[in-house]
Amino acid sequence: MHHLSRRDWLKLSAAGVVTTSLSGWLGTLAADTAANPQRKRSCILLWMNGGPSQMDTFDLKPGHTNGGPFRAIDTSAPGLRISEHLPNLARHGHRMAVVRGMSTKEADHGRATFVMRTGYNPTGPIQYPGIGSLVSKELGPTDAPLPNCVAIAPYRFFNPAAYGPGFLGPQYAPLIVGDNAQLRQPGQPNQQAEEDYGKLLRVQDVDAPEEVGQAHADARLNLLQEMESDFVGRHPGVAPRSHQTAYDRAVRLMRTTAAKAFNLDEEPSAVRDAYGRSLFGQGxxxxxxxxxxxxxxxxxxLAGDNGAGWDTHAQNFDVVRLLSQVLDPAWGTLMGDLEVRGLLDSTLIVWMGEFGRTPKINPQQGRDHYPTAWSTVLAGGGIRGGQAVGKTSPDGMEVVERPTSVPDFLATVCLALGIDPLKQNVSNVGRPIRIADKAATPIQEVLA
Amino acid sequence: MSNLWSRIVLGLLCLALVCCSLRAEPGAPIDDSAVLAGVIDHYIGAGYAAKKAAPAPLADDAEFMRRVTLDLAGRIPRNSDVRKFLADKSPDKRRQLVGDLLESPHYVNHMTRVWRALLLPQGNNPQVQALAPAMEAWLRKRFNNNAAYDRMVRELLTTNVVQTQAMRQALANGGPVDASGVAFFQANDLKPENLAAATSRLFLGVKLECAQCHDHPFAKWSRKQFWEYAAFFSGVGPQMAGQTSGDDQGFIPAADAAHRHDIKMPGSGAVVQARFLDGKQPAWKEDATTRAELAAWMTAPDNPFFARAAVNRVWAHLFGVGLIDPADDLREDNPPSHPDLLDALAKAFVANHYDLKFLIRAITASKTYQLTSAVDGPADDPRLFARMSVKGLTAEQLYDSLALATGFETGDAPDPNGAVNGTVGSGGARAEFLAKFSNVADKRTETQTSILQALSLMNGRITADAVSLSRSKALAGVLDSPFMDDHQKLDALYLCALSRPMRASEAERMVKYVKSGGPSGDSRKALADVFWVLLNSSEFIFNH
Structure with missing residues (x-):
């Protein structure tokens, strides 16, 4: 199958041919997964760095002067229409709920990034954890061979703290692969550019340096273990124990076959093509x-070539079209792949950026920052798909139905994952902090 | 010691302490700090007796040196200094070492970073990062002059916040930034309620912020008291009300109505007047600004919170655990472990003009501080201080220690701004390392390690270079030394990394490994393996 071109693959998979031919061996796995009631939910966050334009993706206003040139197309869900540049995704409309009433307060990249990713304003000494750390703490076993929270190709410049584990501590820190990899993408004219996306997404430092050799690497770990048991035996305490745990997990990651998850070369070339040979697609x-x-x-x-791809102050339509062409095959294929494997029902997919963009088109054919009325998408597990909740005015300037705040949204994410949004964690200042603010009103109508 | 006897001794000690601090003859034979150290040991000792706990033995010279150097200079000692210290026969060499460390530039650097992190806990936020160099420069000046602590806090509280224009320009042009405490106010968003919460927590050791929104049934502080305290900062605010995001440099141009002292409580809309936490009303004077009134009350010798909070913070810095613990949370249901000791330390601190170095000399001279951390058997309550706790290193301590152990860099980079906060994208091995190892745990006894941190220490470039046969500095120096046998080479590596010679109990295993050359039969490679092990060991990663 690996000799299929991307075009062939898309044709085949659109026709259902590929799905059928794969079901032979995937079917068993899918059945197993679905039959296992113990299976915990997972969450995939698709983070659109820079603030994606809702008017040109999921809340189109064709015919209005604010609308821009893009047409809306039908999705698999009657009445739910999205951008013409998201055709693959449109086939999964029945599994998607578009939240069109996002209404938030921050229009600065750094602060808005923090608020959307933590649910709280970045003030005072409290180090709020990011949503990934919060979710993985609730859902992940502490002894899994793989880390419970993985961030793929984040571009953290707007607000590094928004990606951290905050007061939950480093044991809940995301394992980051491809940090700022946008700048080292294949073909980028700089010294650090990689020739292959797969290389960019490997776990940093997971292998001992080649010059050491496996035998010496193993010998080192054995010597270290003896030394550590001496020390820990005579120094009980939280810090040394946490250190021990981290080393155990790191060594397990180095030695486990589970780490092969990061080796994209294992995937057939046609599959890699289907996701799109882009940083985001491979991610x-x-x-x-x-x-x-x-x-x-x-x-x-998804941050484009410069890290803030969706920050389309100029040439919005050209840039959004190009980004959509990266987003669409990746996300569309992801939905299909998860479904075939029986994982879509237990996997929530969240699409969001830090804010939306002005409905009014500026003289540079751009759109500026706009938190007042914008869109996010929830799809897959725990979500009643095929609908848009919330509504903006015909000019897109305001939310006229079901305004959704940051806490509302994050509480909805929690509920879709089976997590109590009101659960409290003890913060670094000793005060308990809820996962989502207790003022949150979850969007019940999108929950399955 | 009988109870009576111990009381007499204590009385004498306290008397000596007071006399010494009153006496000003040059060359006085008794060092106040040594007396205070005795007071510490007395009260801590009484705690053991009450709980039937036995204190750990004293730390040996190497353990003491590494600990106190990390605590005061922010990095491990140089291996040549370790050799010298171990060979030194003078009886007061520990006191001498502390004196030397306190006068070193590393003390100034380390304290600057420690206090930068306390004052700007939002350090990961890019806006605050832009301001951090000004704050660091401000702190650096004060630690360089060993400014009295009360004066330092008064100066911070009365900072002129409307001086941002020159700083804005300096930041925009990337030029050096003037020393200024304004970053503290900016980091608190120029909001009275944030400043109230931060200053009460930092300088009074009380957490008022929970009372910001509502009264709590068991907490001492009412919501009204919170806002009365916040009213001292009511003059501070953004120039244009309602604008909160600031410009690219994180600056919200500040305004200061310096004599305003009332504030509207949110919700009820009631206006309250500034009032001190002890219930007293300020006597408003025309020539004193509102914040100056607060600063004067806060740093007055009879303030019930200020000196206690300060000595407790220094204690927590040195022990990892405060006498009040958490260090900034004094309340009735969270009493100090040793209230009499806290009082005695606070009194001595005030009597010695809020001299931080005096306090550090006293605590580090105590037997309590000099107990070993290594004890067989289960952990007892760390608040008994019957052994030294294991403290995590800050990212900066770890980086600078790695640099010193491996010889890849001389430790502190000479940066005029002291801009050392790790920024993503700001480049440089140090910044990258600091970003990866930043750790927000307030309690250094409870720091945690992430998987990426562990991988980086095991396989990352810094370690790889340090133990590479072709690129290492410290290791190469040892490997190529013609006059050392395997045992001596191992000793040298232990001194570099762990600041101690190899123990006899370790020698057998390690010498055997090196002689065998490990899996490849190459004893140079085997030595590199040992160095790798030492750098990855908990003994290196922690202060103990």
């Missing part, structure tokens, strides 16, 4: 591989 493929292996939280960032 989504990696996300699928991780979720298959039980990782509860994975995020993939």
């Amino acid at each position: 989504c493929l990696l996300a699928r591989r991780l979720v298959e292996r039980g990782v509860p939280f994975v995020e993939v960032t």
